[in-house]
Amino acid sequence: MWKQTALTRQLGLSVPIIQGPFGGGLSSVELTALVSEAGGMGSFGAHHQTAEQIMQTVRAIRERTRQPFAINLWIPQADSERLQLDEAAFAQYIQPLQPFFDELGMAPPTLPEQFWPPYAEQVEAVLAARPPVFSFVFGIPSPDILQRCRELGIQTLGAATTVDEAVALEQAGVDMIVATGFEAGGHRVSFLRSAEASLTGTFALVPQVVDAVKVPVIAAGGIADGRGIAAALTLGAHGAQIGTAFLACQQSSASALHRQMLFSPQARYTGLxxxxxxxxARGIRNRLMDALQGYEASLPPYPLQYWVAGTLKAAALAQGRADLMALWCGQSAALLRETDAAALMDSLVAQTGEILDARRTGNG
Incomplete structure (x- = not known):
């Protein structure tokens, strides 16, 4: 009974489980297809990809599965695609990171011509590729894009960190909503108010969103096993999105060092x-996070800081330095058990069924 919800019926899934999309190159075709083949819905974070790469990714996923999957993009906010800097401003911005570049024996990066591929080109590639689902964070696509999705038979999935954001998504015509609590790893995807003013926990957020909208709601944040899925469904959600547990699997594109850290005692201590x-964003507390804590007000804006920290991460990773790189991680890391995505899906389905079946029969 628990496997049949408004979400599974709408998407044609066997189980109401969605693999969260990972940006910055952490998603993989293998993981996306595996989750979809197992009856859930895999997702691929394509925020870092060019239009041609997005087309190639969709083709590669389709070669592995005919089941529903999602391609995820970030909606541009403010002037994130039009950041204007001169060399002097750039040098001043990266100064707090200079000691770490020195420690890793690398020269500081130079100002690039472009930080990320243009969103307009990315979304046109998504529309041309026609994945079953177009998911997005940090806002709402334009009415024209949403209308074109409807005409092409592409279902849309938006993320909300507040009830107001969920209502805005529904009013715009978005088909499904992920209600993501602050327990989740990675970026806080708020778009109506600041992320700091939108920190609601999953257990508080989900039932409020369910009460406020009529479209299927997916719970996210702090869910890593069947207990979390059962709780989400009990709160009225029509499915659960799981990120950190899938990121920790060998099929993701997270580095071996990152995956190792997700299973370490240190992963119990995360910070925003x-x-x-x-x-x-939420990740494992480490030396770099602590060292830059006092500089956060003066750090460069997105996407410059993302790009600069990414160059530092590449060098740190090459030297096995987990203390000097972003380690995205939710608050559920202590619950991780599986390193294989197929085994994780089996465990999630079995445990959820045991809990909800026992409750239904009065044996729980």
Whole structure:
């Protein structure tokens, strides 16, 4: 009974489980297809990809599965695509990171011509590729894009960190909503108010969103096992989105060092910081996060900080330095058990079924 919800019926899924999309190159075709083949919905974070790469990614996923999957993009906010800097301002911005570049024996990066591929080109590629689902964070696509999705048979999935954001998504015509609590790893994807003013926990957020909208609601944030899925469904959600547990699997594109850290005792201690990207995000507390804590007000905005910290991460990763790189991680890391995505899906389905079946029969 629990496997059949408004979400599974709308998407044609066997189980109401969605793999969260990972940006910055952490998603993989293999993981996306595996989750979809197992009856849930895999997701691929394509925020870092060019239009041609997005087309190639969709083709590669389709070669592995005919089941529903999602391609995820970030909606541009403010002037994130039109950041204007001169060399002097750039040098001043990266000064707090200079000691770490020196420690890793690398020269500081130079100002690039472009930080990320243009969103307009990315979204045109998504529309041309026609994935089953177009998911997005940090806002709402334009009415024209949403209308074109409807005409092409592409379902849309938006993320909300507040009830107001969920209502705005529904009013815009978005088909499904992820209600994401502050327990989630990675970026806080708020768009109506600041991320710091939108920190509601999953257990408080989900039932409020369910009461406020009529479209299917997916719970996210702090869910890593069947207990979390059962709780989400009990709160009225029509499905659960899981990020950190899938990121920790060998099929993700997270580095071996990152995956190792997700299973370490240190992963129990996460923090919200702007140090790694210029936007508020949750990761494992480490030396770099702590060192930049006092500089957050003066750090460069997104996407500059994301790009600069990314160059530092590449060098740190090459030297096995987990203390000097972003380690995205939700508050559920202590619950991680599986390192294989197929085994994780089996465990999630079995445990959720045991809990909800026992409750239904009065044996729980």
């Amino acid at each position: 910081t702007r140090a790694f990207s210029g936007r508020l």
